[in-house]
Amino acid sequence: MNISLPIIDGPVATAQDEVARISRGLSEAFLFDSDAGKYAFVVQGSQLFRTDEKTYAMLSDCKDDEQAMRAALKSLGCRLKPVADKPVPNPVSAISLAVSQKCNLACSYCYAEQGGFGQPQRSMSEEVAIGAIERLIRDVGTGNRVNIAFMGGEPLMNRRVLKSATQHAVKFATDHHVDVGFSITTNGTLLTPEDGDFFEEHGFAVTLSVDGLPSEHDHARPDKQGNGTFNRLMDRVRPLLRQQRRMQVSVRSTVTPSSGSLVEFLQNMIDRGFHSVGVSPLLSSPTGNGEMNNRSLKRMLRQMIECGDEFQRAVAARRRYPFLNIVNAMQEIHRGSQRALPCGAGDSYVGVGAEGDYYACHRFVNDDERWMGDLQSGVSETARTQWTSNRHVHMQEPCRSCWARYLCGGGCHHEVIHRGRSACEFIRGWLAYCLDAYAKLSAHSPWYFGVAD
Amino acid sequence: MPSLQPTNLTAQSLYRGRGNPPSAHPITSISNCFPGLEFDFRVIWKNVFVGIEVHEAFNYVIDVNDPAIAAQGVEPAMRILDVDGDAMQVDVVGPDPAGNQRVLGDNNLEWTNALARIVQQHSGNTVRCRFVTEGAAPISADLTIRDFFKDGQLDPAVIPAGTLTQGLCSPWQADYRECGCYYWAASRPDFVNAEPDGGGTKGHNWMLKDRTDANKALTDNQVTWDRIGAADQISYEDLYQAWEEHLKFIIGGNDQS
Incomplete structure (x- = not known):
């Protein structure tokens, strides 16, 4: 398939181009011609159909007319499944605890501005952490599951509270018949073998921030003295990589215009024994440092497709290639996920700041406009309802008429609020690639989706 | 003739094949599983215990095929009282004509709910069940729960195609x-x-x-x-x-x- 190439090499789309393109009936179905056949992705219900030549031609004729497209799809037996304008409220089942609003590194693009979120550095008290955990578990109710994420800053700078809060959560959840899962996002430079024991005991999902191979990482993520941190964190994480059974140790990498080869980076991390690797472009930083522009996004898309191709080769050979972006995309497309929101932020998930205030997510800590209550009165239902209603993809432009709206959900709230939708072409290009990959995998390797060959 | 071939799960679940009536989907059907106008799940429950045949209505034993189970005292026309301690029938409580709350009788529970835990936790294993004949004391017997799910779907090796609709002629x-x-x-x-x-x-x-x-x-x-x-x-x-x-x-x- 050639979908990615015009996007990568063609001229940068202007806002007018965008409006012209989306008004061509593409808001109901996205048609693509793959090596595995001709396909129609029906937006309402995120349904993927293989078509014959005649049907493809018939649907192509409707591209300029949404009404005609809907009628054609219905006449073919396709049932459109609209997303309600009003989001269905979900109970809060996940929190992040900014246990340490300080950090030992000095990454120039950090959304948390070295941990303090633009304010003096501080640590969360045990009382606040436990209060937030108890409220979460009590409110979610018997028989349900909660997730507790330790974030920062660098959460291991407040190891004592991290550990006592975890132990308390286990006991409190058991008493209330609630399942609990834990995760931590760390820069890895403070990890100890004892931390590994603790994370293994409690089945933590451990995510390390690694921004490229040694020289790139050292440039992007120096310590306060300006020294590189790659070797330090790899030395520290090595015992955990050997130890992971219940815990999973993964990598999340922020891509900036100066990042190097993704395919090499991925292989390097996989060879070191990381459970999985995900990448994400830097779209918004407080200083503007390292933000991706159109050119660098096109380059990144080309590199992600290179990794995606490697993933497809690996699946064909029944070999594991844990490139999270495509692994997750395959599952979402297979299930036909339909998102009214891009993530759980402000809905089923809220961030807790060091002082015990709730925010829409971990990135909005100390952001008064995204404040959602405090420990004393709990998460404000009014704030949550208002947030999810306003952030609904039907309320967003140009999302409302984009074919990818229910796969994307409108993009990361934090990035969109601070920078606008600067990566739509990148996201659509990646999703188009993933749809094509799904079409091929489901035809040639159905076993990957649990279907007999 | 133009056609679509559903590929992912939502397409498979929402697509209506040529010739199928609107009620072919759970979303557009009556979805009444007792017995069900589109499919009859009772035919699955009929064989949920290995060695005996049962009917969901009234927790009723239709037949006992395995002599070893018969030797435990299980007979046709008995009713199932409980399975692994989970009640299969409950007392119905309500007001009598004078307005006093009292037990009005018993009612059997719908098995999709009543047996959910048993099927989830004990498929393929043996559990203790209690049976009763009217006027007699309950008896206990150990029965194996048939394992009819595979990967979250009915296992075609255990439940052949057509089973769910075989009783739906009228x-x-x-x-x-x-x-x-x-x-x-x-x-x-x-x-x-x-x-x-x-x-x-x-x-x-x-x-x-x-x-x-x-x-x-x-x-x-x-x-x-x-x-x-x-x-x-x-x-x-x-x-x-x-x-x-x-x-x-x-x-x-x-x-x-």
């Missing part, structure tokens, strides 16, 4: 026996030809074959659900063959001959 006729007046889309009497009789009322259960005056009885003796399947009642076959002849038209609560 679902609405069957429903004359399956449903009471409280669970019927249109007017459907339980008790007909009623007339005052002393302090009570006598009449006929609508399912009675013999609805002559001599066969009238008090409500409690005839409408009780336990009598379903009795020889003096209209059978499924009767309904399939000649429902209108047996049921007759009921006008003003009385048979019109």
Whole structure:
């Protein structure tokens, strides 16, 4: 398939181009011609159909007319499944605890501005952490599951509270018949073998921030003295990589215009024994440092497709290639996920700041406009309802008429609020690639989706 | 002829194949699983215990195929009281005519709910069950739960294709026996030809074959659900063959001959 190439090499789309393109009936179905056949992705219900030549031609004729497209799809037996304008409220089942609003590194693009979120550095008290955990578990109710994420800053700078809060959560959840899962996002430079024991005991999902191979990482993520941190964190994480059974140790990498080869980076991390690797472009930083522009996004898309191709080769050979972006995309497309929101932020998930205030997510800590209550009165239902209603993809432009709206959900709230939708072409290009990959995998390797060959 | 071939799960679940009626999807169907107008899950439950056949209605044992189970005292016509400690029937409590709360009788639970934990936790394993015959003390027996799910779907090796729909040739006729007046889309009497009789009322259960005056009885003796399947009642076959002849038209609560 050639979908990615015009996007990568063609001229940068202007806002007018965008409006012209989306008004061509593409808001109901996205048609693509793959090596595995001709396909129609029906937006309402995120349904993927293989078509014959005649049907493809018939649907192509409707591209300029949404009404005609809907009628054609219905006449073919396709049932459109609209997303309600009003989001269905979900109970809060996940929190992040900014246990340490300080950090030992000095990454120039950090959304948390070295941990303090633009304010003096501080640590969360045990009382606040436990209060937030108890409220979460009590409110979610018997028989349900909660997730507790330790974030920062660098959460291991407040190891004592991290550990006592975890132990308390286990006991409190058991008493209330609630399942609990834990995760931590760390820069890895403070990890100890004892931390590994603790994370293994409690089945933590451990995510390390690694921004490229040694020289790139050292440039992007120096310590306060300006020294590189790659070797330090790899030395520290090595015992955990050997130890992971219940815990999973993964990598999340922020891509900036100066990042190097993704395919090499991925292989390097996989060879070191990381459970999985995900990448994400830097779209918004407080200083503007390292933000991706159109050119660098096109380059990144080309590199992600290179990794995606490697993933497809690996699946064909029944070999594991844990490139999270495509692994997750395959599952979402297979299930036909339909998102009214891009993530759980402000809905089923809220961030807790060091002082015990709730925010829409971990990135909005100390952001008064995204404040959602405090420990004393709990998460404000009014704030949550208002947030999810306003952030609904039907309320967003140009999302409302984009074919990818229910796969994307409108993009990361934090990035969109601070920078606008600067990566739509990148996201659509990646999703188009993933749809094509799904079409091929489901035809040639159905076993990957649990279907007999 | 143009066509679509559903590829991912939402496409598979929402697409209506050429020739299929609108009710082919759970989302557009009546979705009544007792017995179900689109599929009849009771046929799965029939064999949920290895070695015996059971019917979901009234927790009823139809047949015992395994001598080892018969040796434990399980016999046809027994009712299942509980499985691995989970009750399969409950007391129904409500107000009597004087307004006092009391036990009005017992009712069997729907197995999709009542057996959910058992199937999830014990498929393929043996569990202790209790059975009862009216008027006798309950007996205990160890039975194996048939493992009929595989990867979250019915295992075709255990439940062959067509099983779920094999009993659906005439679902609405069957429903004359399956449903009471409280669970019927249109007017459907339980008790007909009623007339005052002393302090009570006598009449006929609508399912009675013999609805002559001599066969009238008090409500409690005839409408009780336990009598379903009795020889003096209209059978499924009767309904399939000649429902209108047996049921007759009921006008003003009385048979019109």
